[in-house]
Amino acid sequence: MLSVRGLQVTYGSNRVLNGIDLDVAPGECLAIIGESGAGKTTLGLSVMGLVEGTVRGEILIDGVNVLALPEHSMQQVRWSKVSMVFQNANNVLNPVHTVLDQVMEPMVEHGMKNKSDAREAAGTLLTRTGLPNDRFDSYPHQLSGGEQQRVLIAMALANDPGLIILDEPVSSLDATSRAEVVNLLRSIAGDRTFVLVTHDIATAGRLAQRVAVLYAGTILETGSTSEVLSRPRHPYTRALLRSYPNMTTVKDLQGVKGRMSRGTTGCPFHPRCTQAIDVCSRERPPLVAANGRMVACHRGGIITLLAATGLRKSFGRKRAVDGVNLSIDSGETLALVGESGSGKTTLARTLMGLLPADEGEVYLEGRKVAGRDKDFYRQVQMVFQNPGESLSHRLSVLELVREPLDIQGVGTKDERERKAIRVLGEVELPTDEDFLHTYAHHLSGGELQRVAIARALVLDPRLLIADEPTAFLDPSLQAKLMKLMLNLQEQRGLSMLFITHDIAVARKVSDRMAVMFDGKIVEEGQSSMLTTAPEHPHTQALVKGASDLHSGPDSI
Secondary structure (H helix, E strand, O other): OEEEEEEEEEEOOEEEEEEEEEEEOOOOEEEEEOOOOOOHHHHHHHHHOOOOOEEEEEEEEOOEEHHHOOHHHHHHHEOOOEEEEOOOHHHHOOOOOOHHHHHHHHHHHOOOOOHHHHHHHHHHHHHHOOOOHHHOOOOHHHOOHHHHHHHHHHHHHOOOOOEEEEEOOOOOOOHHHHHHHHHHHHHHOOOOEEEEEEOOHHHHHHHOOEEEEEEOOEEEEEEEHHHHHHOOOOHHHHHHHHOOOOOOOOOOOOOOOOOOOOOOOOOOOHHHOOOOOHHHHHOOOOOEEEOOEEEOOOOOOOOEEEEEEEEEEEEOOEEEEEEEEEEEEOOOEEEEEOOOOOOHHHHHHHHHOOOOOOEEEEEEOOEEOOOOOHHHHHHEEEEOOOHHHHOOOOOEHHHHHHHHHHHHOOOOHHHHHHHHHHHHHHOOOOOOHHHHOOEHHHOOHHHHHHHHHHHHHOOOOOEEEEEOOOOOOOHHHHHHHHHHHHHHHHHHOOEEEEEEOOHHHHHHHOOEEEEEEOOEEEEEEEHHHHHHOOOOHHHHHHHHOOOOOOOOHHHO
16 A cells, blocks of 8 residues: 655755655554654655655555655645644644534545535544534634544545554543544544554554654664564664553653764664664664564664573572573663572672582673673673672772772773762762762761662673662662662663562562572563563562552451
């Protein structure tokens, strides 16, 4: 029904679409999702032939390249073969004409000369969209937002086009009206083809069979809606989903670090990406098949940063870690959850090389870790459970945070001190001379833990292993520290292995969870699914025992 090839749209020197290729089959709904400014509306307007900028490429509707048509021919295509439900009803509906007259207008323009017939047909369409008969002769300002949206949908259906562009059809509506309009669109779909342009991911999930993710004028990922929204493969898609609120999300919302910029060489997302490498800044990645969908990424999509296979560690006859397989993706937070004595800390220390594994292997970006050298510790750092025990009381705050840079021989002493002071500011600690020269035993528990986090981050690691980082803090400080760690992860693009016995805390910070019991990983999955429908008895017990402010004594 619709094929787009090499579509470029430029406004002056600003290229808004940069070589778009996509296909939409007859009867299919394709959702185009992305941040504001990605080029979604420009793509829809291009299909309608309504873009004022310079347009290159091909847009084929039923095999006809509409970009090659003169305007008088395009006028015959517009509204009869392709129509559009525009984003802002106030900018589209004429305030001096009734809504019935405005639905009639495209019918009359396209050959329905008998106005009585056009009026009857327009009324039938408005009724079909759910607008009450007594509203037909109303003016747009007399209708609610949901009613105005129904009028726009009726206008788009006026000449029974096979292709309809839906530009943010529910973005300005309340939740109830949004649900009503979505249900209406599903009811009128039939064998029509839809292109849904939206930043509302829930609407895309309800209407579209496939999704294309648009960023700075470039498609970064396409695939079936269920696959893309549940298992994103491009780092941008994952970041976009993290920032969207929905009733199945348990993790606190995170935005996409940095800002979208146009004119970037190479991959347009690389300045904000958690796993960019040199080639990403030089060459634009093609959209190619990867992991069951199309992804534009030099690394084939989200990579696995750290993996462990068959890890075992025993102390005498006690097997603390028993055949553990574990993986952490770039930019991901994996929560390792379990009761005290389950093996969580032993696993973390084995991953760090602080304890030798009896069996098994650890891989960093697919390369087997034979030993833990300086390069490994530049990339992987750990925040220990008790900062009072892990931080030397003979060193000042500045010396504690600077020490990893000293060990690695990074820069001059002045450069190392400036870096340490900058990171202390990142973790929201004072940077005045008095605080910098304070010793660890003079600090509060919350300050100590922030110093420990700064020390772990000063080398700019890619993975942070946090072992019960809030266990010794009161609930208020716990909340502040967790928010800080999430913000640092977003700003730095960190991967994190977050170890905790509290599944309620884990569900607020993690993308995935792994539940550990008696040295084994007994259940693993998305945090939202694992906490709402746990399968293993131990996971069920952890969920049941989680803190609930609304439970009374009978629930204990």
